[in-house]
Amino acid sequence: MELWYTEYQTKNLGLTARIKETLFAGESEFQEIAVVDTHEFGRMLVLDGVFQTSIVEEFIYHEMIAHVPLFMHPNPKTVLVIGGGDGGAIREVVKHQSVEVAEMVEIDGLVVEVSKKYLPEISVALNENHPKLRLKIGDGIKHMREVESKYDVIIVDCSDPIGPGEGLFTHAFYQDVYKALKPDGLFVQQTESPFFHQELIKRLNKDISSLFPITSLYLANIPIYPSGLHCFTLGSKKYDPATADISRIPQNLSTRYYNKEIQKSCFALPNFIQDLLK
């Protein structure tokens, strides 16, 4: 018997993956959580039916959401990850020598527990309780309201703007992000596909650029996300990606996608995406 799971990425398009085994299926206060072992992508985390990450290609998303902002900042010491319950973003953050404190605020404790058990390659910094890590299970939106001028870099590693992630895609949230950052701080957020979420990307770009003097969008190829091309939007108070000092990037940084050339090239936008941001 062949088992297949299909994620309907839109109501008219699906990615369907052959499954070896369902390792976990449960429900938290916030969402449905599953881990399926697939033939093509290995173990995959599925939240509310949407593929979030997989053992085979997770490195791309996690390296790109962490290293691009962290190497734009000349000396990031205090970093916050909002969401990122699988631990992949934090795993990359703690690779930075300058980082002293890597806070993480994830709303759904069950995502953390499931990731620690079934996705240890991704959750390694959570499993070993890395000395730089400060993990809090709680509401990132509320946390952001309460802090001021604390972080060098904030990474918003959220799911889609429906369900628990919805409030992370609002102007009010970005105001709180601005407040929570130090005077030279910057933040990044995953902002979906430039093919299938154009209105969202335009709105966020407008919201973020109304608050931050420097707003940029960069791209990475994520095979399991709709269209395979994924956006990340940056808001920065001071540092510009165009003038980032890539000589800071150590030769021996352990990455499989990210490198010095990618730090520059990921900001080169196809015309149709440039047009979206006009």
Next chain:
Amino acid sequence: MELWYTEYQTKNLGLTARIKETLFAGESEFQEIAVVDTHEFGRMLVLDGVFQTSIVEEFIYHEMIAHVPLFMHPNPKTVLVIGGGDGGAIREVVKHQSVEVAEMVEIDGLVVEVSKKYLPEISVALNENHPKLRLKIGDGIKHMREVESKYDVIIVDCSDPIGPGEGLFTHAFYQDVYKALKPDGLFVQQTESPFFHQELIKRLNKDISSLFPITSLYLANIPIYPSGLHCFTLGSKKYDPATADISRIPQNLSTRYYNKEIQKSCFALPNFIQDLLK
């Protein structure tokens, strides 16, 4: 009733698209040919069950297979497209002022006829019988054997290395390509996904670099192809992509993906792809 077509990109992974209508389904001497109208990607050309191109995102593939090699060459006058029966690559080639002759050798006349009828946005240069166009229905491998020192740029716009495209992925073919190029000529070929066709990419890179002093790989995001990330491999006798004069690229070039920054950034390779080529 909902109609869906699923392409099994591998035996364990599929892309499934909701169909409005099947506009054409037939069979040529070489392959099964279909055109389906989909909700998400508009009309799509399907050969032997594999999505080839779509109205919504075809511009990416066609701009990237044509403009990257053509702007690496300082003065391309005589250009050959092998395959490319939908006409998309030729549509881009004839945009170049320097190009005097744009030859095309497509093995399957029915692909040309079907594209002219059902995909006129893509096949426009075929439909209007563009003055630079020389279209020949025939075997590209045989054609390549017969010509010598004729072309500035050759574009191998083929389908997958099974069926009619198979002989275009061989060392013998690349020897003939080398012979068919002028002493400063260069060629490009679509070379599949860096996730799902790693052995093929390694082999082709080895074959091409055994013949050409400069071999490079570049990337573009093609949403309908496996993994959404697609490789193009270049073999060049003289011109290096790293030193291409991008000031030649006119500001008013009519493209939706390609631009000066993309000409440079598409050669920035993630570490895992660099490792493949070592």
